[in-house]
Amino acid sequence: MPASTLHQSIIEPAVTKSFNTPLYGHKVEAGFPSPADDYIEGRLSLDQHLIQHRDSTFFVRAKGLSMVGAGIFDGDLLVVDRSLTPVSGNIVIAVLDAELTVKRLVWREGQVILQPENPDFKKIVLQDGQELQVWGVVTSTTKKFI
Amino acid sequence: MPIALVDCNNFYVSCERAFDPSLEVKPVVVLSNNDGCAVARSNEVKALGVKMAMPWFQMEQLAKQHGIIALSSNYALYGDLSARVMSILSTFSPVQQIYSIDECFLDLDGFDPQSLLAYGQTIRQTIKQNVGIPVCVGIADSKTLAKLANHCAKKRFAGRDGVCDFGRYSVTQLSKLFATIPVGDIWGIGRKISEKLVAMNIETVEDLRTANQSRMRQQFSIVVERTVKELNGISCIELDGACTARQQIMVSRSFGQEVSNFDDLSESIAYFATSAAEKLRKDGSVAASLSVFIQTNPFKEKSAQYQRQLVVPLGEPTGDTLKLVNAAICGLREIYRTGYSYKKSGVMLMGLQPKNSVQAQLFNDVIEKGRSDKLMSVMDAVNQRMGRGSMTLAASGTKQRWSMRRDSKSPNYTTDWDELPIAT
DSSP states (O other), rough: OOOHHHHHHHHHOSSSSOOOOOOOSSSOOOOOOTTGGGGOOOOOOHHHHHHGGGEEEEEEOSSSSTTTTGOTTOEEEEETTTTTTOOOEEEEEEEEEEEEEEEEEEEEEEEEEEESSTTTTTEOOOOTOOOOEEEEEEEEOOOOOO | OOOEEEETTTTTHHHHHHHHHGGGTTEEEEEEEOOOOOEEEEEHHTTTTOOOTHHHHHHHHHHHHOOOOOOOOEHHHHHHHHHHHOOOOGGGOSSSEEEEEEEEEEEEETTTTHHHHHHHHHHHHHHHHHHOOOOOEEEESSHHHHHHHEEEEHOOOOOOOOBEEESSSHHHHHHHTTTTBBGGGGOOOOOHHHHHHHHHTOBBBBHHHHSHHHHHHHHHHHHHHHHHHTTOOOOOSSOOSSOOOSSSSEEEEEEEEEEEEOHHHHHHHHHHHHHHHHHHHHEEEEEEEEEEEEEEEETTTTTOEEEEEEEEEEEEEOOOHHHHHHHHHHHHHHOTTTTEEEEEEEEEEEEEEEGGOOOOOTOOOOOHHHHHHHHHHHHHHHHHOOTTTTOOGGGGOOOOOTTTOOOBBBTTEEEEEGGOEEEE
């Protein structure tokens, strides 16, 4: 990301509707209104930042180490949007042996591959006739330190 | 004027399957509170002959034999997924009427009639992909017909891939189809009316559609006459987009184990009153009176039976948990008798009205009222942020010996940070 874009994405407040927008920054009783009133922009919301489609976004807990190369560690919180149609390269939640698994989805030379991001794990190549069931696309992950 | 009815397939079972793929294609049944009887069945369970509301003990043998998986109901999950489904459906039409937790009507007036079938498919695919819930869509010129079209889609009598648009069929084709469907399957025709109709040789949907309307009104009521009109594509039941405010709020439950002392019973009453008060404030309403009831187990015929209900007027209408709980416990004190084993209790709030239209009274304590409003909004905010029941009155107790038996409830996948689905 070039420096200018990065800079912009930090200072630019969200333009869509916010849930926390205060109506008035300051009660006008007597005296002077707050000089900041005209500049109230509403607080930034992590929900808004991480969730594009509220109704189809679910949180999933990651377990194990198969995706550490992609920055997903044991216990991390995955934000999963089910409304997105997966494309090759997406990290997805897929249904495998009746369980949910998080892997990178790769289409290569007619093959569908669920690729772990850890050399200790084997890639999963779907066999002919085996249907891939993608549960949702992972859009971000969050980590708490405290 | 085309109307669509979108109905989720085996909704509670589908909610469970959305988060636990191992339940797919297996016979799954969801049991009511206290694991009493079947409230949702997967198709596999239906095929085994398990009927709706069948008590668990009656199917236990069958369950063992066929490996039926029985789950306790998880209303936190169903409620959340329902809200998501309804919210997405609302984007498909300017007028939506939510009819129940798993079905809603959509007004499709003004849409190109030729495109409705494809539109229904889009609705179905979107809900399936975005929330993981399979739905069926019925499209027709009245609500009753839309219901019927949905029924046909679900049972695969007509339509394709879970979508049925009666607008695509000729009158003759529909007549033929209707002649194969029993009259009792029509929306609004209950068991009693259907028995009477059959006795009059009106056995199928087609029989009722072609029945004499004024005769139907004389024999039954305007309701049945209206159904006949609706079956003929004349819309009589309006699509009411605006949600009518609730008239009453009832919270009651059977206990996991019977209780007999006053303290346990009052804990349950306080808990129910608290939960009813939350719903009341969410609607922006206040209640003018409250009713408390307790009852013993009517199925234990040998035990002493007792049941009482009492209405407690509230003076000034209120939405304050403290006041409602106090009133409920006062009421309980009046009706409670020792020496009985109680199985069920409940609280009902009545005389609901919008909070801001309450008439002021002469002896209102305005300052006190402001305080109560503040306290309640803090309580609601805390409970919303920290999870239900984080801040409650001590009156609702901590042991909750009376609480529901839900032995095999699935995790609260979408409403509890500690119970999220896990991906390896």
